[in-house]
Amino acid sequence: MSESKPAVVLLDPVRTGEGFKSAARDKGYAAVSVYSLDARILKNDWPDHALTDDLTLYGADADTVVSQLAAADYDLKAVVPANEAAVHLADVVAERLGLPGNEAALAWSRRNKSAMRARAHEVGLRIPRFRLVHDLSEVPKAGEETGYPAIVKPTMSAGAHGATLVPDRAAAENLAIAETRDVYGHLIEEWLVEEYIRGREFAVNCFSSDGEHRVMDMWEYRQPDDRDYDFPVYDNVQVEPDDPDWQRAESYVKEVLTTYGLRRGPSHTEVKCNADGVYLMEINARLPGGPATGQWLKHTSIRPFHDTIDCFLGVQPAIMEGPLDFRARFGAIAIRNDEAPGTLVAVHGLDELREYPGVDTVLVSYEPGDTVPVTSGMTNIPVGAYISGATQREVVDRLAGIRALVSLEIDHGEPAGSAPVPALSPVRDDA
Known part of the structure; x- marks a missing residue:
């Protein structure tokens, strides 16, 4: 028996990485962190990424990572993908180390969208x-x-x-x-x-343990009108289990998880539902981004970081069978720039937003004087907020109230002869 300290290997623990590190230590394991992300990304976006590691390693391929782990003086118990960038590498490394993981032969299809589509086509899943x-x-x-x-x-x-x-x-x-x-x-x-598939779009968040899947919750991406879109985040609203599309979305997603060899850990699967059926948009073998993880921690019995580690230890977490204890319903809002790039003059209503009923988290990515691009993805949303309420109706009403309260004042013009304002690094405000 090894006398080395037991450890959990965390692949790319950035963004929500501190939650994984704290959970590992809370369970009695050292946090061995492996970073596969580009060095420039780590330096610019997460300069302090390694501060709380028990051991820090760098490597973007399985051979490099496995050889470094073999030389480390730790008794390795699990390999956990802590970021979407690492989901493929984590399962390949776990298989090489003989530790619990998801089917490594299908790992690439859970990461690369072309391989994802090819796998669905091979087995006959409904896709675009x-x-x-x-x-x-x-x-x-x-x-x-x-x-x-x-x-x-x-x-x-x-x-x-x-x-x-x-x-x-x-x-x-x-x-x-x-x-x-x-x-x-x-x-x-x-x-x-x-x-392009028209229909209602849902994000279905699950946990899996030894091939059994349980839906934690679903969120609908609601749009301001019926125009086609490429960026779905505007109003996100948690779906009630009696929603007419819940059952067919749940059934389809469980089939998807099995088809892609996802046997353990969290997943975030996006689907569209219309009269023709349910279509797979994307499968992500990791915790959901955005509001869900934080809202679970505040308002449910789900312990996303602890439960994820349990799954990859080969231990069934309590959430697979026990009550999830949702004490609120959730929503999220993106205050977007949908017009043209410009210089941010002000965010009106921001102080009031922080005091608004049911607002749990406020995210601010730009300050007055910054250049604000057209909102095209999760990395350039000017202002966002995570919402809770007693009912879905209350959440929807609060989202509407926030839209009436908060607005962006952006100067889209450029006086003759003036130089464009340089883009600055976004500032995150997690108040």
């Missing part, structure tokens, strides 16, 4: 028609084959970064996508072109 392209000049032909409108998206990004709605052939022929790198800093070398 799609084509893979390696140059934007190929989009018009691909769009003709999938049908317009279409969505063009990088295969390895996240948070809708780089996703672009292409309404027709003319737009495809004049397509220009500003993002050359994905949200993790990697050069974009391929895109999916896929049929």
Whole structure:
């Protein structure tokens, strides 16, 4: 028996990484952190990422990571993907170490959107028609084959970064996508072109243990009108179990999780529902981003970081069978810039937002004087808030009240002869 200290390996514990590190130590394990993210991303976005690690390692491929872990003086008990960038690597490393994980042979299909679509097509899951392209000049032909409108998206990004709605052939022929790198800093070398599916869009959050799946909750991406969209986040509202689309979304997502070899841990699966059925948009083998994790911690018996570690230890967490104890209903709001890039003059109603009933978290990404781009993904939402209420109706009413209260004043003009205002790094306000 090893006399080394037992440890949990955390892959890319950034963003919500401190929650995983604290949970590991709370359970009696050292936090061995492995960072696969680009060094520039770590330096710029998370300069203090390693401050609370018991051991810090760097590596982007399984051979490098496994060799470093083999040399470490720890008794390794689990490998946990703490960020979407690491879900593929985590399962491959776990298999190499003989530790519990998800099916490594299907790990790439849980990360790369092209492989994700190919897997669904292979087994007959309902998905949009799609084509893979390696140059934007190929989009018009691909769009003709999938049908317009279409969505063009990088295969390895996240948070809708780089996703672009292409309404027709003319737009495809004049397509220009500003993002050359994905949200993790990697050069974009391929895109999916896929049929645009209309219908209600849901995010279904689950936990799995030894192949059994349980839905924690569902959220609907609600839009301000019926126009087609490429970025879904506007008003997010937690769905009630008696919603007419709940049962078919739940059944479909459980089939998806089994199909993709996801046997343990959290997942965040996005689907669209219409008269034709339920369509897979994306599967993510990790905790949900945005509001869900924090709201669970505040208002339920779900302990997302502890429960995730239990799953990868091969232990069934209590949430798989016990009550989830939802003491509130949830929502989230994005105050977006949908017009044109400009200089932020003011956020009106911000102080009142922080005191508004049911507002649990406020996120502010720009300060007056910053250049604010058109909102196109999770990384450039000017103002957001996480909401709770006693009922779904109360949550919806609070979202409407916030929209009437908070507004962005943006100068979209540029006086003759003036220089553009340089973009600054977003500031996060988690008050």
